[in-house]
Amino acid sequence: MQERVMRVLEFDKIKEQLLEHVSSSLGRDKGQKLLPSSNFEEVVRWQEETDEAANVFRLKGNIPLGGIFDIRAHIKRAAIGGMLSSNELMQVASTVHVSRQMKRFIEDVAEEDVSIPILVEFSEQIIVLAELEQSIKMAIDDNGEVLDGASATLRSLRHQLRSKEARVREKLDSMIRSSNAQKMLSDALITIRNDRFVLPVKQEYRSHYGGIIHDQSSSGQTLFIEPQSIVELNNELQGIRLKEEQEIQRILIELTAHVAEYQEDLATVVVVLTELDFMFAKARYAKRIKASKPTMNHEGRIFLNKARHPLIPIDEVVANDITIGIDFSTIVITGPNTGGKTVTLKTVGLCTLMAQAGLQVPAFDGSEMAVFDEVYADIGDEQSIEQSLSTFSSHMVNIVDILKKVDSNSLVLFDELGAGTDPQEGAALAISILDEVYKRSAKVIATTHYPELKAYGYNREGVSNASVEFDVETLSPTYKLLIGVPGRSNAFEISRKLGLDESVIENARSHVSADTNQIENMISSLEASRRQAEIEQEETNELLRNAEKLHDNLQKEMIAFYDRKDQMFEKAEDEALEIVEKAKSEAEGVIRDLRKMRIEKQAEVKEHELIDAKKRLEAAAPTKTVKRSPVKQATKKHSFTAGDEVKVVSFGQKGLLINKTSDHGWQVQIGILKMKVEEEDLIYIGSPAPQEKRHLATVRGKEYHVSLELDLRGERFENALMRVEKYIDDALLASYPRVSIIHGKGTGALRQGVQDYLKNHRSVKKIRLGEAGEGGTGVTIVEFK
Template sequence: MNDKVLRTLEFDKIKEQLLSFASSAIGKEKAAQLMPSQDFEEVVRWQEETDEASTVLRLKGNVPLGGIFDIRPHAKRAQIGGMLSPQELMEVASTIRAGRILTRFFEDLNEEEHHLKIINEYMEGLFPLQELQQTITYAIGDHGEVLDSASEKLRALRNQLRTNESRVREKLESMIRSSNAPKMLSDAIITIRNDRFVIPVKQEYRSVYGGIIHDQSSSGQTLFIEPQAVVQLNNDLQEIRVKEQQEIERILIELSAAVGEHTNELLENVKVLAQLDFIFAKAGYAKQIRASKPLLNNNGRVKLFKAQHPLIPRDVVVPNDIYLGEDFTTIVITGPNTGGKTVTLKTIGLCTLMAQAGLQIPALDGSETAVFKSIYADIGDEQSIEQSLSTFSSHMVNIVDILKHVDHGSLVLFDELGAGTDPQEGAALAISILDEVYGRGARVIATTHYPELKAYGYDRSGVINASVEFDVESLRPTYKLLIGVPGRSNAFEISKRLGLNDSVIQHARSHIGADTNKVENMIASLEESRRQAERDRLDAADYLKQAEKLHKDLQKQLREYYEEKDAMIEKAAGKAAELVEKAKEEAETVISDLRKMRLEKNAEIKEHELIEARKRLEEAAPSQRKTKKPSSQKTDRIFKPGDEVKVLSFNQKGHLIEKVSDKEWQVQMGIMKMKVKESNLEFVAGSKEKEVKHLATVRGKDYHVSLELDLRGERFENALSRVEKYIDDALLAAYPRVSIIHGKGTGALRQGVQEYLKNHRSVKRIRFGEASEGGTGVTVVEFK
């Protein structure tokens, strides 16, 4: 991408914002090097990895990316035999530890079955290096100090140091606590000069303590003296310190050599950690600006829903829908200054650059953008004092360069095309430039003031006018983009609102041609029509929401009704069964008593009579109807429109009207139509099977009959035949009322149908439909 275009569209400011979301220096370095790609497959992968990182942030809130350092120079110096400082070794261990913490973090995520394909690929490139980390951590502290545990020799030397320091301090403390000390010492303290313990002695008493003078105060009145009595002890301390330093150097060289042995693995770890930090920086930035993953295409199609300029605060920016590359490839935007034309250009340009750089864009889900081979922009005041170029000349230099390279894979953004010169010549030049770029197949958005370009979109296919809306009442732009509506001049309306005399305005109107007035009136009409259409769309959306809510409520009530009905039937049957069982027990007792009486008194009661009495009693018991639960068994039957099915959750039969999605059908059950999942349907009979069954048998009560018969388009004889058959079916279904649709037409069909119905023995009365039922085009039939 051209660096000038990136600066013009302010992509560098996006990168500056992105830097703050990186956790490490190497992550910030990756973010600072970010550039858009022209490779479609690469852009797709970048977007997918950003989306995976966004998913992790949504699930976990954050990612443990602390403790990562740029250890590349440390590893390379160790590889060639250099000695690393304790601080550098600590950074190496910290970076290894950060990689292992990340590994555990993503292992836990994978156990939760979150699919992070790309991130897992990066994680596979991390080397654990646990042994090296432990070796360094055992010797180097978190603040970069060499620990006593680094070696036994170092521990012993430091123990000697502490012991000797205690001896020196005890000796000096006895001196500063002596009776003469307050008179000879400037202060009763022990201090250090040149790594040796000393005491502050007044100038006139320096000979009392002897020893070595290491320093004096700025006034010269105090000398810092190492008394002769502790000189040898200080010498011993210094000797131990030298040995300690030698041992520390030996330890650092040994640890550096261990780091050098793993230089390649460490460099690979840095590369992976930098990439992960960069990916999660992109995801964090997307979360901050409430961005979404765009759909990508390779054919120049752009669809941005409620797109916002990412550098303008959300509470100020006005979101806009922007379409390009499908029905039209060129947009010409007209409208007043400060109306938002330039912001619209920068929004689409910046969103495209962000998408091609793997960043999510500030637009709603479902937005789509193309991967362009090149993006060109001529935006802003290009006046150059150094090159002695006017605004027009500077724009033309830029445009000439664009025309040298633009092709069908380009997105071109022109701001105020042709401005800065004679209006007539500028408009002609703008039209010619647009024709040239359009002819090469590029996607173009241009802004202009010239009224001649308002008609440009009407004369050419693939070109459409647009404008930024201006509120004449408030004298403010609304910053809303109106695609398909050219901008119109508001000078007269604004002048009138500001109090200019009507006679002056009318005189001004007289100087404008009739064609111009006609175009302005047409644009005003278009704007009003658009506003009305928008209001109607919002009203329709509200009605749709209300209807969907009502539909869901009715479905719920119907389901509850059938469940309650089945429960009551089961309860009643159960109660009846209990009563019968009790009666059977009592009858059994009576029969037992009768047998006993026959045996005792030789009563003439025959056994077969007792058996028959018991059998009649058992047959009298009502059978309890069990409600069939929705079957979990699936069928291989492929459903077709017209099939008779059973809706398991309602235990009702109906027929399929049409398939509304992969797993849902619209089903007619009596007077209700509703969407039902395919898993909730049980096949009863196909449409052909139903016809055969009708010829052979009488339809039962479960046969579905529509509540209306549509005769429109039928011949008279065929219509009467259908009416006769339909009335019979409706009577069998026990419907109290049905409707016959015959239309208005000439009235012959309506008259014939009504004559037949009047003479039918089962018809109670007939009437025309109400206005809401279809009026005189419908006859409502009521049965006896």
């Protein structure tokens, strides 16, 4: 991609925002080098990486990436035999620790059945260097200090050091507490100069303490003297410190050699952590701008679903649907200044660069982006004073360069094409340039003020007009993009709103050509039609949503009803079996008593009579119905046809086949519901009877064709009751759980008669007047048992 194009589209600002989300200098370094790619497979891979990281970030929230350091220089120096400092070794250990944490983190996420093949691939490349991490952390603390336990020798030396320091301080403390100390010392404290303990002695008492002068104050009135009595002790301390330093160096050299042993594994860890840090930085940035993963293609198709410019605050930017490369390859956007034409242009260009760089785009799910070889842009006033180029000349230099390189896999963005020169010549030149780029099969979005280009989209196939909406009432743009509708001049309307005399406006209109007036009227009509279509579409969508909701609720109620029915039936059978078992138990007791009586009292009761009585008792006991799943027959399979009566196995209900929906699916009507059912879930019952033998089938047919409501308005009282009686029978045959009877409000006589009839009907469970949304007191709702 051209550096100038990325600068004009402000891709660098996107990178600056992205870098705010990296966790290490490694991720920052990779982010600063980020460039869009024109390799389709590479872009798809980058998008999948970002999407995986975004999914994990959404599920887990916190990613253990803190504590990564750029240890590449440390590894190289260790490999050539140098010595790493304690801080550098601590950075190595910290980075190894993060790699181990990330490996375990990714494995844990993968075990939760989250599909993250790319992250798992990176995780498998990480070599766990727990031994190296432990050896460094046992010797060096988090602040980079070598610990006493790093070696037995160091522990012994530091013990000696502390012991000697205590003796020195004890001697100096006794000097400070002496009677003359307050007079001879500037301050009653022990200090250190040149790693040796000294006392701050006044100039005139220097000879009293003897010893070595190490320093003096800026005024010269205080000398820092090492008293003669502790010189030897300080010498011993120095000797121990030298040995300590030598031991520390030995330990650091040993640990550095340990790092050198794992140089290749550490280099791999650095590479993997760099990739992981950058992946999750892209995920965090996607969340910040509310972006989504676009589907990538290499056919030049762009569909942005509610796209926003990523550099404009979310609460201020207007989202737009933008499409190109599907039905048309060129869009010409017209409209007033500051209306959002250039923002739309930059949104498409910037989203393209972001997508090709592996970043998610600020649009809703379902967006689609193309991978272009090049994105060309001529946007803004790039007038060069040094080259003495006018605005027009500056634009033409860019356009000439674009025309030399553009091909079928290019995206071209022209802002105010042909501006800066005579309007008639500029419009002609703009049309010619658009034709030339169109012939190269490139995807083009151009903005212009020229009215001649409004007709351009109507005269050429593959070209669409577009405009940015302008609210004449508020005299401000809405920034809403209208594809298919050219922008119209609002000069007359704006002037009228601002108070310009009507006669002046009408005089101005007379100077506008008839063709221009016709175009403006056509655009006005298109805008009115579009607004009406949007209103009607919203109403249609609302009706569809309500219908789908009602259908879903009815289907759920029906399933719940049959479930409850089956449960109640099973419960009744269980209770019946329990009663019979109790009766059988009592009968057994009676028989035992009879046998006992026969044996004890020689009663005339035959054994076979007792057995017969017992069998009769057992035969009287009902058995519980066991539902069996239908077994697929190996015999010839029935070929279903529309109109067949079937049983839906999953619901246990009968239905009627309406039409075939797929190779193995049918639309089935069960009562008042229609639903799609797989053929394997159907059992054939029978076919419709011939026309001449449908006197019985006519009754059954009502099961499927009875309305959910009966309208009695305008009927005489006697005829109305006859219709109610017949309708109730039909509704019961259709297995409806609930129906509505419309009788109107009127005097209330018809309503009272209908309700009196329904109250005495044996199959009616409950009646009630309709609610506000159901028709109120003009409707009676009937629920069946």
